Amino acid sequence: MNTLLPTxxxxxxxxxxxxxxxxxxxxxxxxxxxxxLKLTEHPEIISFAGGLPAPExxxxxxxxxxxxxxxxxxxxxxxxxxxTEGYLPLRELVVRHMAGFGIKVTPGHVLITxxxxxxxxxxxxxxxxxGDVVLTEEPTFLGALQAFTAYEARYVTVGIDDDGMRxxxxxxxxxxxxxxxYVVPNFQNPSGTTLSLERRKRLVELASRYGAPIxxxxxxxxxxxxxxxxxPLVELDAEYHGCAHGERSFRGGVLYLGSFSKVLAxxxxxxxVVAPEEVIAKLVQLKQxxxxxxxxxxxxxxxxxxxxxxxxxHLIGVREVYRERRDAMLRALERHFPPGVRWTKPQGGLFxxxxxxxxxxxxxxxxxxxxxxxxxxxxxxxxxxxxGAETFRLNFxxxxxxxxxxxxxxxxxxxxxxxxxxxxxxxxxxxxS
Amino acid sequence: MNTLLPTxxxxxxxxxxxxxxxxxxxxxxxxxxxxxLKLTEHPEIISFAGGLPAPExxxxxxxxxxxxxxxxxxxxxxxxxxxTEGYLPLRELVVRHMAGFGIKVTPGHVLITxxxxxxxxxxxxxxxxxGDVVLTEEPTFLGALQAFTAYEARYVTVGIDDDGMRxxxxxxxxxxxxxxxYVVPNFQNPSGTTLSLERRKRLVELASRYGAPIxxxxxxxxxxxxxxxxxPLVELDAEYHGCAHGERSFRGGVLYLGSFSKVLAxxxxxxxVVAPEEVIAKLVQLKQxxxxxxxxxxxxxxxxxxxxxxxxxHLIGVREVYRERRDAMLRALERHFPPGVRWTKPQGGLFxxxxxxxxxxxxxxxxxxxxxxxxxxxxxxxxxxxxGAETFRLNFxxxxxxxxxxxxxxxxxxxxxxxxxxxxxxxxxxxxS
Numbered sequence: 001m002n003t004l005l006p007t008x009x010x011x012x013x014x015x016x017x018x019x020x021x022x023x024x025x026x027x028x029x030x031x032x033x034x035x036x037l038k039l040t041e042h043p044e045i046i047s048f049a050g051g052l053p054a055p056e057x058x059x060x061x062x063x064x065x066x067x068x069x070x071x072x073x074x075x076x077x078x079x080x081x082x083x084t085e086g087y088l089p090l091r092e093l094v095v096r097h098m099a100g101f102g103i104k105v106t107p108g109h110v111l112i113t114x115x116x117x118x119x120x121x122x123x124x125x126x127x128x129x130x131g132d133v134v135l136t137e138e139p140t141f142l143g144a145l146q147a148f149t150a151y152e153a154r155y156v157t158v159g160i161d162d163d164g165m166r167x168x169x170x171x172x173x174x175x176x177x178x179x180x181x182y183v184v185p186n187f188q189n190p191s192g193t194t195l196s197l198e199r200r201k202r203l204v205e206l207a208s209r210y211g212a213p214i215x216x217x218x219x220x221x222x223x224x225x226x227x228x229x230x231x232p233l234v235e236l237d238a239e240y241h242g243c244a245h246g247e248r249s250f251r252g253g254v255l256y257l258g259s260f261s262k263v264l265a266x267x268x269x270x271x272x273v274v275a276p277e278e279v280i281a282k283l284v285q286l287k288q289x290x291x292x293x294x295x296x297x298x299x300x301x302x303x304x305x306x307x308x309x310x311x312x313x314h315l316i317g318v319r320e321v322y323r324e325r326r327d328a329m330l331r332a333l334e335r336h337f338p339p340g341v342r343w344t345k346p347q348g349g350l351f352x353x354x355x356x357x358x359x360x361x362x363x364x365x366x367x368x369x370x371x372x373x374x375x376x377x378x379x380x381x382x383x384x385x386x387x388g389a390e391t392f393r394l395n396f397x398x399x400x401x402x403x404x405x406x407x408x409x410x411x412x413x414x415x416x417x418x419x420x421x422x423x424x425x426x427x428x429x430x431x432x433s
Numbered sequence: 434m435n436t437l438l439p440t441x442x443x444x445x446x447x448x449x450x451x452x453x454x455x456x457x458x459x460x461x462x463x464x465x466x467x468x469x470l471k472l473t474e475h476p477e478i479i480s481f482a483g484g485l486p487a488p489e490x491x492x493x494x495x496x497x498x499x500x501x502x503x504x505x506x507x508x509x510x511x512x513x514x515x516x517t518e519g520y521l522p523l524r525e526l527v528v529r530h531m532a533g534f535g536i537k538v539t540p541g542h543v544l545i546t547x548x549x550x551x552x553x554x555x556x557x558x559x560x561x562x563x564g565d566v567v568l569t570e571e572p573t574f575l576g577a578l579q580a581f582t583a584y585e586a587r588y589v590t591v592g593i594d595d596d597g598m599r600x601x602x603x604x605x606x607x608x609x610x611x612x613x614x615y616v617v618p619n620f621q622n623p624s625g626t627t628l629s630l631e632r633r634k635r636l637v638e639l640a641s642r643y644g645a646p647i648x649x650x651x652x653x654x655x656x657x658x659x660x661x662x663x664x665p666l667v668e669l670d671a672e673y674h675g676c677a678h679g680e681r682s683f684r685g686g687v688l689y690l691g692s693f694s695k696v697l698a699x700x701x702x703x704x705x706v707v708a709p710e711e712v713i714a715k716l717v718q719l720k721q722x723x724x725x726x727x728x729x730x731x732x733x734x735x736x737x738x739x740x741x742x743x744x745x746x747h748l749i750g751v752r753e754v755y756r757e758r759r760d761a762m763l764r765a766l767e768r769h770f771p772p773g774v775r776w777t778k779p780q781g782g783l784f785x786x787x788x789x790x791x792x793x794x795x796x797x798x799x800x801x802x803x804x805x806x807x808x809x810x811x812x813x814x815x816x817x818x819x820x821g822a823e824t825f826r827l828n829f830x831x832x833x834x835x836x837x838x839x840x841x842x843x844x845x846x847x848x849x850x851x852x853x854x855x856x857x858x859x860x861x862x863x864x865x866s
Contacts, residue, residue, distance in 0.1 A: 055509035063512065064504040071497040076488035079496070079698035114547055114702075114724040121723045125583065146722030150558065265512035267729035269547075289579030290554045291547040291724070296700035298728050 046407035048394040049375040051189060051350055054325075057318045058265045059305060066304035070297065078300045084288045085280070086112025086272070087299040093306055094272050097258070098250075101235040105250045108277045111284060114294045116219055116259040116271030120147035122283045122290065123215055123255065123273070127179050128153045135178035137165045139353075139382030139391070141189045141217065144182050153179075155384035162344065164188065164195030167202045174210040180255075181207055185233055187220040187349025190382045190393040194347055197230050204236045208253055219259040219271075220349035222315055225323035227347040232256065234274070252276035260302055262350075263311050263318075268298045322350070328401035329394065329408060336412030338419040343394075350397040353379070355390060360418055362392035372410040479840035481827040482808040484622065484783055487758075490751045491698045492738060499737035503730065511733045517721045518713070519545025519705070520732040526739060527705050530691070531683075534668040538683045541710045544717060547727045549652055549692040549704030553580035555716045555723065556648055556688065556706070560612050561586045568611035570598045572786075572815030572824070574622045574650065577615050586612075588817035595777065597621065597628030600635045607643040613688075614640055618666055620653040620782025623815045623826040627780055630663050637669045641686055652692040652704075655748055657781035658756035665689065667707070685709035693735055695783070696744050696751075701731045755783070761834035762827065762841060769845030771852040776827075783830040786812070788823060793851055795825035805843040 070078045085091065091107040098105050113119040120143060128134065130152035136144065138157035145155075156176045159166050164185065183203070185195040195203070207214050216233045231239075234254040241251045252275065260270040273283065287293070326346065333343055333354075340357040356362060362378040369376065379391025396404060416422075503511045518524065524540040531538050546552040553576060561567065563585035569577070571590035578588075589609045592599050597618065616636070618628040628636070640647050649666045664672075667687040674684045685708065693703040706716065720726070759779065766776055766787075773790040789795060795811040802809065812824025829837060849855075 050514065052514055055513055058509065058512045060504060060508040060512070064501065064508075067500045067504060068497065071493060071500060075491065075493040075497075077700075079491045079493070079700040080488055081483065081485055081694075081699045114728075117722070118724040143722070143725070150719060150722050261514075265730075266514045267510075267512040269724060269726070269728040286583060289550070289576070289583050291551040291702065292576070293702070295547075295702040295728055295731050297698075297734075298731060301730075 045370075045373045045375055046399060046403050046410070047375040048396070048399065048404075048407060049377050050398060051395055052398040053262055053266060053350070054321060054397055057321050059310070059314050062305045062310060062314070063265065063301060066301045069304055070300045074300060078297045080296060082293050082296040082299075084111075084284045084293045086110065086294060087296065087303060089307075090270075090299050090303040091272075093303060094258070094274065098234075098256070098274055101232060103235060103238050103250050105274055106277075109250060109274050109280060111273050111275070111280050111287065112294050112299060113271045113273060113287070114291060115261060115266070115269040116217065116257045116273075117143050117147065118287075118290075118294075119257045119271055119273040120144050120215075120217070121150070122286050123180075124148045124151045124153065125286050125290075126279075126282055127213075132179040133176055135173050135176075135181045135212070136384060137183060137188065137191075138384065139190050139379060139388060140182065140384065141184055142381055144217065145381075145384055148182070157383075157385055160188070160191055160193055162193055163199060164193045165199065165203065167195075167199040167206070170203060170206050171210075174206060174212060178212055180213045180215050182215045182217065183233065184217045184220075186218055186230070187223065187346050187351070189220070189349070190351055190377070190379070191353040192344045192346030192349055192351045193353070194227075194230065200230065200233055200236050201240070204233055204240050204253070208237070208240065213252075214254045215257065216254050217257045219257075219262055221258075222263055222311075223319060223322060223350070224348035225319055225326060250274070250276075252279070255279065260306075263315060264302055264305060268302055270294065270298060270302050322397050325396045325399070325401055325404060326352075328404045329396040332405045332408035332412075336409045338412065338416045340419050341415060350395055352394050352396060354392050354394060356392075356415070357419055358390060361389045363389065365392070365414055365418060368414045369411055372414060374407045374410045374414075376411070478803075478806045478808055479832060479836050479843070480808040481829070481832065481837075481840060482810050483831060484828060485831040486695055486699060486783070487754060487830055490754050492743075492747050495738045495743060495747070496698065496734060499734045502737055503733045507733060511730050513729060515726050515729040515732075517544075517717045517726045519543065519727060520729065520736060522740075523703075523732050523736040524705075526736060527691070527707065531667075531689070531707055534665060536668060536671050536683050538707055539710075542683060542707050542713060544706050544708070544713050544720065545727050545732060546704045546706060546720070547724060548694060548699070548702040549650065549690045549706075550576050550580065551720070551723075551727075552690045552704055552706040552716075553577050553648075553650070554583070555719050556613075557581045557584045557586065558719050558723075559712075559715055565612040566609055568606050568609075568614045568645070569817060570616060570621065570624075571817070572623050572812060572821060573615065573817065574617055575814055577650065578814075578817055581615070590816075590818055593621070593624055593626055595626055596632060597626045598632065598636065600628075600632040600639070603636060603639050604643075607639060607645060611645055613646045613648050615648045615650065616666065617650045617652075619651055619663070620656065620779050620784070622653070622782070623784055623810070623812070624786040625777045625779030625782055625784045626786070627660075627663065633663065633666055633669055634673070637666055637673050637686070641670070641673065646685075647687045648690065649687050650690045652690075652695055653782035654691075655696055655744075656752060656755060656783070658752055658759060660780040683707070683709075685712070688712065693739075696748060697735055697738060701735055703727065703731060703735050755830050758829045758832070758834055758837060759785075761837045762829040765838045765841035765845075769842045771845065771849045773852050774848060783828055785827050785829065787825050787827060789825075789848070790852060791823060794822045796822065798825070798847055798851060801847045802844055805847060807840045807843045807847075809844070 091110040094110045124147045128151035133156050134148050134153045135156050138159050156173045158169050158173050214233055234256040237251055237254045256274040258272050342355045344353045346352050366378055377393045379388040524543040527543045528538055557580045561584035566589050567581050567586045568589050571592050589606045591602050591606050647666055667689040670684055670687045689707040691705050775788045777786045779785050799811055810826045812821040
């Protein structure tokens with residue numbers, strides 16, 4: 001088992017799942033996967049595969065100071081069992097975050113989760129009965145598919161273009177009767193695309209008309225590097241249903257998911273869900289049986305680090321770093337990728353999305369890329385109904401601009417040979433059928 | 434919602450669930466529950482209700498030093514995403530813990546979980562299909578029932594006496610065909626009883642014969658205050674199936690669950706499961722969709738605090754404190770509880786178990802106890818098939834000996850009136866039917 005553990009773990013987690021999926025759907029052999037994963041252990045590998053924030057931007061000193069303070073001044077409470085709902089001051093911080101959207105909620109609308117991934121799991125546990133249909137973008141976030149598929153969800157999907165979900169095709173999908181819609185409107189994982197304002201409004205209107213709740217996953221909303229702020233669906237839902245006493249009331253047609261992973265650090269495993277009080281009460285009951293509560297210690301450390309407007313200040317520098325890396329990747333792609341290959345130009349977030357000419361398979365290219373010590377995640381696993389072999393995801397937040405340039409250069413060489421048709425045929429040993 | 438949040442949160446969590454259960458099964462009204470919970474907010478309350486370790490025994494300085502070191506020397510890794518399996522040195526620490534039982538496992542047999550509660554949830558997710566039967570002791574741990582019931586488990590139970598599960602009745606229960614056995618052999622929660630060596634051997638033999646895996650939950654194993662060490666079921670299972678090359682091989686008939694909550698601090702939310710590699714692989718896949726991984730930060734802090742044999746050293750003092758509190762409670766019970774009331778004499782752990790004369794209902798007594806500012810958890814929710822109204826659980830780890838004496842004195846007065854038949858009839862407002 002240990003030989004499978006790479007030096008850059010989250011990369012391998014993504015790759016591992018991608019390859020389990022590939023194995024199931026494409027017949028790639030287990031030993032071939034093991035060989036691929038061994039390559040990711042190499043310290044020299046340039047990884048565009050994971051969804052890892054740059055460790056250089058972690059607010060280490062601030063967190064160290066917060067941890068010191070928490071253990072010194074609140075030690076007994078910080079190390080004790082606590083309530084499932086989450087640390088009240090941290091929930092109040094989420095309340096203020098929502099007030100930034102003009103939406104008034106109380107701590108009773110907020111549940112702190114062990115990463116936003118747990119919010120997806122609990123929502124799946126609450127809402128999905130075996131065979132229920134979930135509506136997603138195509139492609140969509142792998143982690144959501146993992147969470148929902150564990151409860152035996154089926155899927156109906158709506159494709160995307162540069163403005164996000166093709167909302168003109170949404171009504172047809174809604175007629176299938178999905179239990180809920182799962183949407184990542186801002187700088188979507190994996191595609192990097194952002195849902196336009198017009199489409200957001202139309203999506204909220206249609207979901208409301210069909211009585212389907214929306215699960216809005218917004219881990220990257222504060223990581224915008226250019227273009228205009230767009231209101232989240234939760235805000236538009238409140239607006240669509242009218243204002244009460246000059247305040248947008250939280251209507252609850254949208255369950256809003258956020259994360260501290262990209263604004264503080266993912267190793268803390270802290271996320272949250274904002275939902276109607278009666279939904280929170282049910283999620284709390286499920287979470288109690290799932291992990292009792294999220295670490296009291298990390299919740300208090302995150303609160304002490306985040307308080308006083310620190311996150312807003314901190315993000316100014318984070319956006320600077322990521323904007324530079326995104327630009328470095330876009331420049332490198334222009335320079336090194338062959339004609340016929342397309343990619344998205346994200347206005348924020350961590351990822352961009354590459355589409356190869358028809359007939360090429362990114363899973364095959366990955367093998368060659370890993371030989372050249374570059375990693376990415378093939379696109380197919382992001383498609384719940386299959387397809388997407390000609391796509392792949394690139395992360396631009398983790399590597400320095402220099403390594404981005406070098407990695408894309410190597411990838412460009414691999415792609416070039418395939419696009420020009422010079423590549424050698426697939427090695428027989430790595431494909432089952 | 435906030436008015437429901439008490440000052441001593443985990444007490445309320447237990448009480449809340451106990452009362453949700455009571456509400457469902459006994460018809461207690463929601464408003465009565467709310468009133469009861471408000472009383473637990475009172476700072477003067479003496480709580481025997483939660484399963485809380487004494488905060489005085491948390492190794493605060495050691496953890497503060499560990500947190501400082503982790504953020505100073507391993508900050509980038511400690512705040513980054515990580516592998517689902519858990520931090521390798523922490524898993525190696527578990528491997529050494531198992532070696533203490535003479536059992537040889539590798540890190541590939543270990544999964545770090547967000548508290549042992551998550552191990553219960555993941556095992557439920559993996560093994561239980563709706564309607565599957567789980568075999569438990571009666572009474573059994575509430576958290577296990579919460580975890581398994583979420584996957585629509587049904588139950589077959591075996592009663593307990595002072596030597597733990599009545600193993601002479603086990604074979605009949607095994608004939609029902611349970612998916613697995615859930616057992617807490619050491620200082621069981623809620624009853625405080627310990628399974629005798631003879632019964633342990635017989636249990637392992639019978640489970641093996643019927644091909645039913647055992648889930649052994651052992652959060653209190655290291656908290657023994659008197660009597661002889663008894664080998665865990667996982668050790669006996671290896672022994673029963675013979676030794677390979679002088680080492681007990683891990684056979685995998687027992688999934689062994691442990692926790693850092695009682696040996697370091699529960700606020701970290703760290704537990705583990707030891708299981709065959711192929712089971713771990715499946716649990717890892719489920720955990721990935723559930724919360725991706727347990728906090729990298731808390732795992733590393735726990736490892737740095739625990740390393741070098743610290744836990745063994747630390748537990749010497751912890752056992753001292755808890756033994757004193759157990760003794761204080763046993764003395765107070767002798768002094769203040771009326772004749773006809775029985776209780777267990779635990780050799781370790783955090784709890785003891787009280788049985789009232791037939792016809793008395795501990796849920797009714799709780800209302801009066803809360804008026805006298807003492808809290809406990811009524812026994813009924815620990816019985817998966819109903820019953821147990823005449824029982825309740827007392828925790829002795831959380832309160833100081835003085836408060837234990839005073840709390841038991843007050844409880845004794847309440848009990849005395851009921852046992853002697855002087856109590857006023859149940860107030861009509863607090864019972865639905």
